[in-house]
Amino acid sequence: MHWKYIIVHHTGAEEENTAQIRNYHRRLGWRDIGYHFVIERDGALVPGRVQCERGAHCVAGGMNTNALGVALIGNFEIRRPHPEQVTALASLLRRLMVEHRIPATGILGHGEVNGAKTACPGRYLDLRSLRHELNSVLNKKA
Numbered sequence: 001m002h003w004k005y006i007i008v009h010h011t012g013a014e015e016e017n018t019a020q021i022r023n024y025h026r027r028l029g030w031r032d033i034g035y036h037f038v039i040e041r042d043g044a045l046v047p048g049r050v051q052c053e054r055g056a057h058c059v060a061g062g063m064n065t066n067a068l069g070v071a072l073i074g075n076f077e078i079r080r081p082h083p084e085q086v087t088a089l090a091s092l093l094r095r096l097m098v099e100h101r102i103p104a105t106g107i108l109g110h111g112e113v114n115g116a117k118t119a120c121p122g123r124y125l126d127l128r129s130l131r132h133e134l135n136s137v138l139n140k141k142a
């Protein structure tokens, strides 16, 4: 897979853990959890679907074949993400940007994808600030 974007989601619910999401997605008949990474409430980063497989997280814009999918557990329409979740997200994004040469402009909220009609990842997840903070990641000398 050649990943050009990273799409950030909230799960929209307060699942206990990644295993619960994986079980749910498998019950839908999917091969595995739809996201490539999940960040749990305490900021723990848990691998989801392997990175060499297309995702199942954003049909709009053909993003399942163009974008890695990252989900944070919670509903950020009604609460703020925990600081540990935001810290974990920033460091994951930094790593994936370097690994796949994806610029900060390639980090999108699910609802920012053309044709995606969703509030995901919620009004309280401030992706604009995160993009700003990560803007220089690819410019730094190794």
Ligand SMILES: [Zn+2]
Binding pocket: 008, 009, 010, 057, 110, 118, 120, 121
């Ligand atoms: Zn989403």
